[in-house]
Amino acid sequence: MPHSMTCVAPTVAAALELRPLRDATGEPIAQILADLQGAERIAILAPDALGQHQLERFANEMPFLWSLCGERHMILQSVMPSITPVNFAAMVSGCDLAVHGVASKGLDFQCETLFDILGEAGEQGAGCGRPGYTGSELLGRVAQIDGTAALSDDAAIEEIVLRIAAESQPRFIIAQIGGTDDHFHRFGPTSARMLPKLCETDCRLERMVAELTALGYSLMILSDHGQHDTGNPDKGGTHGTEMDEDCLVPCTWLRA
Numbered sequence: 001m002p003h004s005m006t007c008v009a010p011t012v013a014a015a016l017e018l019r020p021l022r023d024a025t026g027e028p029i030a031q032i033l034a035d036l037q038g039a040e041r042i043a044i045l046a047p048d049a050l051g052q053h054q055l056e057r058f059a060n061e062m063p064f065l066w067s068l069c070g071e072r073h074m075i076l077q078s079v080m081p082s083i084t085p086v087n088f089a090a091m092v093s094g095c096d097l098a099v100h101g102v103a104s105k106g107l108d109f110q111c112e113t114l115f116d117i118l119g120e121a122g123e124q125g126a127g128c129g130r131p132g133y134t135g136s137e138l139l140g141r142v143a144q145i146d147g148t149a150a151l152s153d154d155a156a157i158e159e160i161v162l163r164i165a166a167e168s169q170p171r172f173i174i175a176q177i178g179g180t181d182d183h184f185h186r187f188g189p190t191s192a193r194m195l196p197k198l199c200e201t202d203c204r205l206e207r208m209v210a211e212l213t214a215l216g217y218s219l220m221i222l223s224d225h226g227q228h229d230t231g232n233p234d235k236g237g238t239h240g241t242e243m244d245e246d247c248l249v250p251c252t253w254l255r256a
Contacts, residue, residue: 024094048181051226135176
């Protein structure tokens with residue numbers, strides 16, 4: 001059985017040796033915790049909508065991520081509905097929608113988050129994303145460090161994440177890499193027209209992992225949800241359902 005997205009925040013809290021989240025319904029994932037327990041810093045890199053089905057289909061275009069998954073890999077299951085704000089909120093709270101209350105990126109958390117327990121411990125966390133996206137409008141808004149990128153592209157996300165890591169060294173960073181979701185919506189999650197974006201994303205992840213581990217960050221790479229084809233080539237892909245294509249996402253990790 002896949003682990004729920006609600007297990008991500010409890011795993012991060014336990015690995016960073018912070019107190020447990022009061023409202024979390026998920027539990028720490030023992031397999032990840034065995035490798036990351038006692039990590040000095042953790043960064044989550046989340047290529048939006050890159051579900052398990054997409055990764056398997058396009059493995060040849062993503063050799064770096066596929067190789068990491070060959071070493072350490074598990075499948076997570078998105079909470080419902082399988083949309084971006086709901087699942088990024090789950091990643092940092094350990095709760096599903098009924099508890100965290102974040103049905104859209106402009107809403108406030110109705111529960112405790114990783115940023116709350118970091119602040120209580122005198123530590124900092126950063127939420128990073130493009131302007132107008134969940135990484136900025138939700139995570140950047142509630143984090144101690146607002147990692148809103150200067151431009152609305154993935155290159156700007158890479159730049160802001162690495163700058164924050166080098167200059168501020170927060171104990172926790174979470175970054176939404178939004179280009180994959182945009183392209184899947186436009187072209188469809190099984191389209192060969194996705195190949196340049198997937199190759200670009202894989203190279204970006206490889207650079208970011210190298211830079212972040214050199215700065216002392218252990219990594220988790222996962223997605224918020226997947227996508228399925230609409231059957232209409234003019235409408236590309238969509239998500240939000242209980243379909244495996246929408247809900248099953250890869251997760252890999254490595255210790256700095």
